Amino acid sequence: MSTLLSHRRSVRPLALLRLFLGILLPLLIVGFIAEDVLEKQRFAFETPFLLALHRHASPSLDHLALLFTTLGGVSVIAPLSALLLLFLWLKKRSLALFWGLSVAGAAVLDLIMKLIFQRPRPELWPRLVQEQDYGFPSGHSMYSAAFVTALILFSWRTPYRWLVVVLGVLFSGLVGFSRLYLGVHYPTDVLAGWLSGLAWVLGVYSLLQPFKGRPSAGQPT
Template identity: 75%
Template sequence: MSTLVSRRHPLRPVALLRLFLGILLPLLVVGFIAEEVLERERIAFEAPFLLALHAHATPALDQLALLLTTLGGATVIAPISALILLLLWLRQRPLALFWGVSVAGAAALNLVMKLLFHRPRPELWPRLVQEHDASFPSGHSMYSAAFVTALILLAWRTPYRWLALILGVTFSGAVGLSRLYLGVHYPTDVVCGWLTGLAWVLGVYGVLRPCAKSEKEVAA
């Protein structure tokens, strides 16, 4: 029996690398930072970093940051995600399930974490945008990371994978930096948003991918 299982599900180096670098290591970093946040510990570099970033503010950068924070927010990502979900549902339902659990699940997880940690937002200068929920982790960073990671996984076996990877990482990175520039998050909020979104989607992928393969085999 064990021989049969090992033949059907070989332990692949790529899967191990994804597990370690994409899930375990990010969660260890998030756990370490989350402990500091729960204990209300002040992380020394964060306020000076934000103030140094704000010192380079210009009207043009203000507008760019506002645009990026809009594009990376739920008002834009949610409708696009719903459209992708509908298209996948019409064409390949196992992928639709993966997409829905990845993106919607990341949003739900972010809400739970905000309620749990309830970290106040930075108050270092008069902000261009007002946010009234908790700061940790950054919802924009987590949504965009989950959206981008799921999109990259969908595109990975297509000719568009490198385009999706480069544009996706650039987009999610720019969204997170816009939140720091606007002073609505601490750096650790953004980093943990990115890492949690990444780990969540890769975890969902690891669980649901065998189901998708099984349905393909049945259909064949």
């Protein structure tokens, strides 16, 4: 009994930390950005930042940016997510539901937000890739952040968790950076995409508790 009580006491701070740092704080930041975007206000630092970044463009960086923008796009993440969904569906449907809502839900959320805010993309130089939809938030950043956050939750407290954290954060970071380098997003588009993807997945996790009843697996509480 005392062991159970001590376990619960250790769980509560982690759950509160996840709530405030992983959900509420990101949503507050996104809300702050979204308010200015909705009012068609500009962030003064964004255009100079993008132009300064573009001054360092090179053929090798072009290829690297195109690689990560492809890896972080729907054409790669969607089929990979579908394969993982099928695997989880055969293993345990509650896990498949969590995965599906996390990744597919982030894509739907991105579409809804784009339609609401209708922020034009930057037009600062001839771009290597052409995008026809709106820019806020960055879908690539949101997809990759949601994908990585869900993978981290699956691997938490396993021998591979820090490997997944490091590689996942690096991957999502490079995807977002590639969108800035290619000039198809403003920095606040990318930041809002990352934070929205993170908050969405952690919110879904908090509601579904997909790993509940599996303490031996060492999943986050």
